Amino acid sequence: MIQSVKTNGGSPQGPPDLTEMLERLGRRGGGPSGSLIIGAIIVLGLIWAAMTSFYTVQPEERAVVKRFGAVIGINDPGLHFKLPFGIDQVQFVATERVLKQEFGFRTEGTRASGRTAYSPQQFEDESLMLTGDLNMIDVEWVVQYRINDPIKFLYQMREPTRTLRDISESVMRRIVGNMLGSEVLTIGRVEIQQRAGEEIQTLMDDYDAGIRISTVEMQDVVPPPAVQPAFNEVNEARQERERMINEAQKRVNQEIPNAEGAALRTVAEAQGYATERVNRALGESVRFSAVLAEYQQAPDVTRSRLYLETLNEVLPGIGQILVVQDGQAGPLPLLNVNRQAARAAGGEQ
Numbered sequence: 001m002i003q004s005v006k007t008n009g010g011s012p013q014g015p016p017d018l019t020e021m022l023e024r025l026g027r028r029g030g031g032p033s034g035s036l037i038i039g040a041i042i043v044l045g046l047i048w049a050a051m052t053s054f055y056t057v058q059p060e061e062r063a064v065v066k067r068f069g070a071v072i073g074i075n076d077p078g079l080h081f082k083l084p085f086g087i088d089q090v091q092f093v094a095t096e097r098v099l100k101q102e103f104g105f106r107t108e109g110t111r112a113s114g115r116t117a118y119s120p121q122q123f124e125d126e127s128l129m130l131t132g133d134l135n136m137i138d139v140e141w142v143v144q145y146r147i148n149d150p151i152k153f154l155y156q157m158r159e160p161t162r163t164l165r166d167i168s169e170s171v172m173r174r175i176v177g178n179m180l181g182s183e184v185l186t187i188g189r190v191e192i193q194q195r196a197g198e199e200i201q202t203l204m205d206d207y208d209a210g211i212r213i214s215t216v217e218m219q220d221v222v223p224p225p226a227v228q229p230a231f232n233e234v235n236e237a238r239q240e241r242e243r244m245i246n247e248a249q250k251r252v253n254q255e256i257p258n259a260e261g262a263a264l265r266t267v268a269e270a271q272g273y274a275t276e277r278v279n280r281a282l283g284e285s286v287r288f289s290a291v292l293a294e295y296q297q298a299p300d301v302t303r304s305r306l307y308l309e310t311l312n313e314v315l316p317g318i319g320q321i322l323v324v325q326d327g328q329a330g331p332l333p334l335l336n337v338n339r340q341a342a343r344a345a346g347g348e349q
Helices: 018-028 032-051 150-155 160-177 181-185 189-207 225-297 299-317 337-348
Strands: 054-057 062-067 070-075 078-081 088-093 099-103 107-110 116-118 128-130 136-147 211-222
Touching: 054 062, 062 150, 070 150, 088 150, 099 160, 128 160, 136 160, 136 181, 136 189, 160 189, 160 211, 181 211, 181 225, 189 211, 225 299
Parallel strands: none
Antiparallel strands: 054 078, 062 070, 062 088, 099 136, 107 116, 128 136, 136 211
């Protein structure tokens, strides 16, 4: 019951008691002032009914309509009507908007320069994790999701977003705890994101919460500040090891093809030499057989021809030949082989 509040000194009073107002209306009966008050009440009731009988659903939302506490439907974006005076109640759910849960950091807004502003507060209770090789690591990640069933999201469980947050943290800690710290810092980020998204979605489907996971993104994965210098030294040593391995592999990739090419070249040269020797031997044997056949037909002629051909091949390479006859002062000009060889060479040119 609404109580009236009276003050001293003729100051304005609070709202009148509802029972007292009804009694006054009853005493006045059907007088003119009573009719005006009743008409005013009726007008106010009509205005209230008009104001509570329609609502607007935004493009990224869906409206869940309840009547006397029971869900009667889901309405799409646009202008809709409902029963007034609180008979129909409407709850708006952002089903077309991508929502997110942040772990290890908080976004505060956007600066004037357009860059995102983050909270300076540390959330180490969320981000600090123990890896499989017993190293501490600081992991920050984001879970992006959408509400695909508004009724399940509102009434299937008490706090679906809190449940999603607890499940995400539990899954991420388990996955990171089963991997080496070096893998989490380097090559394991894609695998962690994929596995976390799949497992979180499986658990949310088991709860039937009406939530669909879009992505799981790891924002920053670093060692804790207290041990960061030691981690940097380890990473530098690993990078140096990888560099030396890459250089050795590069040397191997260069030397092995060169050695294989040299071996193939040697084998090809040997095969070519063998083929040449075999072909030359075959040619010599064929030529000898042909000469033998000619010799059998004309021995004297063939013998003379072979003798002359041998002299023609041998004499140009033995230098100057002097033929001296008894009783003559100088050599005979008959066999000046060098001059004849020079003339022959000039004639060929």
